[in-house]
Amino acid sequence: MRASRLIRMALLLQSNPGLTAAALAGELEVSERTVIRDAQALQEAGIPVRSERGRVGGYFLAAGYRTRLTTLHPSEAETLFLSGLPSALRDLGLSDAAETARLKLTATLLPSVRQAAESSVRRFHLDAPAWFREPATPHLLPELARAVRADRAVELSYAQRGRDGAPSRVVTRVVEPYGLVLKAGTWYAVARTPDGRAGDxxxxxxxxxxxxxxxxxxxxxxxxxxxxPAFELAAHWEARSAAFARTLLRTTVTVRLTDRGLRRLPDVVDGAAVPDALASASAPDPAGLVTLDLPVESEDVAFDQLARLGADAEVLAPDSLRTRFRERAGALAALYRACPQGTGTDEAGDQR
Known part of the structure; x- marks a missing residue:
C-alpha cells in the first residue's frame, strides 16, 4: 500500500512540480504529516525530492529527473491498456495516435508486465455502443473534438426536438465546449455559454x-x-444526468405489489424512480402485499412498465390507469377464453 503511494507521489511531483504538502495530502488521501514522512522515504530511496518554503514553495523533483514506467504493477498496466474504447477513439480520429502511444508504452515495460498488459487486451474488450442499432459517428464529432482539445469557443447550430421527438427548430448559440461524453453509443457535448454564467x-x-x-x-x-479549473467532466455528467432523469418523472402512480413484484420492480422501471418508490413503501399487509407511490414519466410509460409485472402489480391510482389495466385484463381473458389452444380462431370459427 505504501509503496504504491510513494510511486504516485513521485509521479504527481513529476507532472505537477511545486505541489504543497496540503495538495499532496488531498491527492493521496493521507495527512500532511504522512506526506512529510513519504518525502523523506523517497529521498532515502534515491529519488531527489526537495521541499521549498515560502509563498511559491512546495515539493519538487530535481531538474531533469524522470521516473520510469518499469515500476508499473501488472494490474496497473492492464488498466492502462483497457482504458481506451476503440470505437470512441476511432470516432474522435485518435485511433492512430492511441496505437502509437500503446506501442511506446509497451516498449518501456518490463517483459513480465508487458505480457500481463497484452494478455488483458486478448481477454477483455470494452464495447460502448448500445444493442439493436447500428452506431453512427456524427459527422461533426471530429471538428467538435478539436475545439474541445484546443479550448476553442464555437458557434453551434442545433436541431431542437419537440415532445413527440420530431425536429422543431434550429437554434444557434456560441458556447465554450468543455468535453465530450459517450453514453450508450450516443455522443454528447458538454458546453457553457459565455453569457450565461450568472444563471442558476x-x-x-x-x-x-x-x-x-x-x-x-x-x-x-x-x-x-x-x-x-474546478470543472470535472465526470462529476458534472453524473450530477446532470441524475438530475435530468429525475425531471422526467412528472407523474406518480400508487401500486400494490407482491413480494416478487417488489423484487422485480427495479428491473422494469426507471432507476431514478426506485429510491423514492421504496422509501414510500408501506409495511406488508396480512397478505404480504406492499403499497407504494411510484414516480413515472407518464401514465403511458407506467402502463408499459408495470404490465411486465403481470399479476404481481395492481394499480390503485390514478383511476384512469387502473381502468386501462382492467380493460387490458378483460381483453386478454376474452382472447384466451375464446381461442382454442393453437387454432388461431375464435369460437365462431373465423380465422383471426
Missing part, C-alpha cells in the same frame, strides 16, 4: 452531437477560452 445553472448546456448541424468559429473569439 451556470450557463451549462448538454447537446446531442448527432443533432448539431454546424460547428463554426465563434465570432470575435481571439485565442482559447479560459477553462474553469
Amino acid at each position: 445553472d451556470g450557463g451549462w448546456r448538454t447537446y446531442r452531437v448527432d443533432r448539431i448541424t454546424a460547428v463554426d468559429p465563434a465570432p470575435g473569439a481571439a485565442g482559447p477560452f479560459v477553462r474553469d
Whole structure:
C-alpha cells in the first residue's frame, strides 16, 4: 500500500512540480504529516525530492529527473491498456495516435508486465455502443473534438426536438465546449455559454452531437477560452444526468405489489424512480402485499412498465390507469377464453 503511494507521489511531483504538502495530502488521501514522512522515504530511496518554503514553495523533483514506467504493477498496466474504447477513439480520429502511444508504452515495460498488459487486451474488450442499432459517428464529432482539445469557443447550430421527438427548430448559440461524453453509443457535448454564467445553472448546456448541424468559429473569439479549473467532466455528467432523469418523472402512480413484484420492480422501471418508490413503501399487509407511490414519466410509460409485472402489480391510482389495466385484463381473458389452444380462431370459427 505504501509503496504504491510513494510511486504516485513521485509521479504527481513529476507532472505537477511545486505541489504543497496540503495538495499532496488531498491527492493521496493521507495527512500532511504522512506526506512529510513519504518525502523523506523517497529521498532515502534515491529519488531527489526537495521541499521549498515560502509563498511559491512546495515539493519538487530535481531538474531533469524522470521516473520510469518499469515500476508499473501488472494490474496497473492492464488498466492502462483497457482504458481506451476503440470505437470512441476511432470516432474522435485518435485511433492512430492511441496505437502509437500503446506501442511506446509497451516498449518501456518490463517483459513480465508487458505480457500481463497484452494478455488483458486478448481477454477483455470494452464495447460502448448500445444493442439493436447500428452506431453512427456524427459527422461533426471530429471538428467538435478539436475545439474541445484546443479550448476553442464555437458557434453551434442545433436541431431542437419537440415532445413527440420530431425536429422543431434550429437554434444557434456560441458556447465554450468543455468535453465530450459517450453514453450508450450516443455522443454528447458538454458546453457553457459565455453569457450565461450568472444563471442558476451556470450557463451549462448538454447537446446531442448527432443533432448539431454546424460547428463554426465563434465570432470575435481571439485565442482559447479560459477553462474553469474546478470543472470535472465526470462529476458534472453524473450530477446532470441524475438530475435530468429525475425531471422526467412528472407523474406518480400508487401500486400494490407482491413480494416478487417488489423484487422485480427495479428491473422494469426507471432507476431514478426506485429510491423514492421504496422509501414510500408501506409495511406488508396480512397478505404480504406492499403499497407504494411510484414516480413515472407518464401514465403511458407506467402502463408499459408495470404490465411486465403481470399479476404481481395492481394499480390503485390514478383511476384512469387502473381502468386501462382492467380493460387490458378483460381483453386478454376474452382472447384466451375464446381461442382454442393453437387454432388461431375464435369460437365462431373465423380465422383471426
